[in-house]
Amino acid sequence: MAEKINQPLRMCISCRDRDVQSNLERLQCEDSQLSLYRGHGRSFYICKVCLEDQKKVSKALMRQCRSGEKDKLVNKLKEIITDDRKKLALKK
Numbered sequence: 283m284a285e286k287i288n289q290p291l292r293m294c295i296s297c298r299d300r301d302v303q304s305n306l307e308r309l310q311c312e313d314s315q316l317s318l319y320r321g322h323g324r325s326f327y328i329c330k331v332c333l334e335d336q337k338k339v340s341k342a343l344m345r346q347c348r349s350g351e352k353d354k355l356v357n358k359l360k361e362i363i364t365d366d367r368k369k370l371a372l373k374k
């Protein structure tokens with residue numbers, strides 16, 4: 283895939299696969315509160331495959347957020363993805 287060569291690769295925190303940024307969801311965790319990346323602070327990436335596998339991603343989320351509140355994090359993640367998809371749908 284030569285056309286991808288100039289695009290920086292980002293690593294998914296869950297499966298550790300690398301992909302171009304546009305294929306990953308950029309998130310952040312501030313004070314154990316998960317949200318979409320707002321342009322400042324520490325961020326991390328989750329790939330689309332892992333976004334569909336919330337059981338698997340919850341461990342990585344707990345690690346990133348330094349939080350043991352698995353259900354809270356997973357529910358928040360679902361909320362973020364749903365909101366994000368609504369926004370994308372509106373743009374089309």
Ligand SMILES: [Zn+2]
Nearest residue numbers: 294297329332
């Ligand atoms: Zn992944």
